[in-house]
Amino acid sequence: MLRVERLGKSYGDRAALSEVTFDVRPGEMFGFVGANGAGKTTTMRIIMGVLAADAGRVTWRGAELTRTRRRAFGYMPEERGLYQKMKVAEQIEYFGRQYGLSAAASRRATGEWIERLGLTERRDDQVQALSLGNQQRTQLAVALVHDPEVLVLDEPFSGLDPIGVDALADVLAEKRDAGVPVVFSSHQLDLVERLSDAVGIIKAGRMVAAGTVDEVRAREGRRLLRVGLRDAAPGWAERLPGTVVGTPSRGHALVEPNGHDDQDILSAALKEGRLEHFGWELPTLSEIFREVVA
Incomplete structure (x- = not known):
C-alpha cells in the first residue's frame, strides 16, 4: 500500500x-x-x-x-x-x-x-x-x-x-x-x-x-433519527422526545435524541400518525466537514 x-x-x-x-x-x-x-x-x-x-x-x-x-x-x-x-x-x-x-x-x-x-x-x-x-x-x-x-x-x-x-x-x-x-x-x-x-x-x-x-x-457526525409520518397533525415533530433538527418537510423530520431512547421516540411517533419511515440517518461528508473543521 x-x-x-x-x-x-x-x-x-x-x-x-x-x-x-x-x-x-x-x-x-x-x-x-x-x-x-x-x-x-x-x-x-x-x-x-x-x-x-x-x-x-x-x-x-x-x-x-x-x-x-x-x-x-x-x-x-x-x-x-x-x-x-x-x-x-x-x-x-x-x-x-x-x-x-x-x-x-x-x-x-x-x-x-x-x-x-x-x-x-x-x-x-x-x-x-x-x-x-x-x-x-x-x-x-x-x-x-x-x-x-x-x-x-x-x-x-x-x-x-x-x-x-x-x-x-x-x-x-x-x-x-x-x-x-x-x-x-x-x-x-x-x-x-x-x-x-x-x-x-x-x-x-x-x-x-x-x-x-x-x-x-x-464516527464523526451526530446521530439523527429520520421519522416519516403520513396524516400527522401540524406540529407533530415538536411533540416528539429529543430535538428537531431543521424544518420538517413532506411528513419527515430529523430528530436528535439528546439522551432519549429511540424506542421512546418511536412510540411517540406512532401516536402522531401512520409511520412511513423510522431509522438512523448518517450525516453527509459536507456536514461532518463543517462540524470538525469549523
Whole structure:
C-alpha cells in the first residue's frame, strides 16, 4: 500500500504538517479534504518528492520512495505544470517519454488519452489557447499517459464541466478497479463522498478524521433519527422526545435524541400518525466537514 507515516513540515515557526498519517490500499480511492491552507498540497508534494519532509516518511509497497520509484506515479499538481506554447499532443507525448516510455508507446498512449478525455479537436492547439477545462484535461492526460502504479491528483476536478467530471470519474474508477491506489483532493465534497472508498480530513496540518466513508460518517457526525409520518397533525415533530433538527418537510423530520431512547421516540411517533419511515440517518461528508473543521 501507499503509506504516509507521521509527516511533519514547518516553515519557520509555522507548522504546516504535524503527525499526518494515512494509508491508501491498492484498488482504493482516497479523498483528501480540508480547507485552503490545511496541508493537502504540502502532503501531496512530499509524496511526490517535490518537497522534503522534516519528519516522517512515505513508503510504497513497504519501501522508501526514491526518484526512480516515483517515476511510476502519476501526479497532477494544483498549479498546472504545462508548457504553454507546446501543442497538446506534443506535450503529452513529451511527458510520456520523460516517464520512460518509448517514442512509439508514448505516441500510442497519447492518442488514446486524447480521445478518451475529449481533446481530439484540440490536439494541435497550443496549451495557452485552451480553455481552463481543456488545460485541465491535458494535465490529466500527462498524469495518466504512462499507465501509473499510483495516482496523486491535487484538485483534478477543478475547472471541469459536468461532462468532464463524469469522464474523469470513470477513468479514476477504472484505475481503482485495476488495483491502482488513487489519492485526490477536492473541495467538491459531494463528489468526494460519491467516489471515495476512504477519506481523510485535515485541519491546520493535522488529520482530524480518517477511514472509510461509512466509518467517518458513523464516527464523526451526530446521530439523527429520520421519522416519516403520513396524516400527522401540524406540529407533530415538536411533540416528539429529543430535538428537531431543521424544518420538517413532506411528513419527515430529523430528530436528535439528546439522551432519549429511540424506542421512546418511536412510540411517540406512532401516536402522531401512520409511520412511513423510522431509522438512523448518517450525516453527509459536507456536514461532518463543517462540524470538525469549523
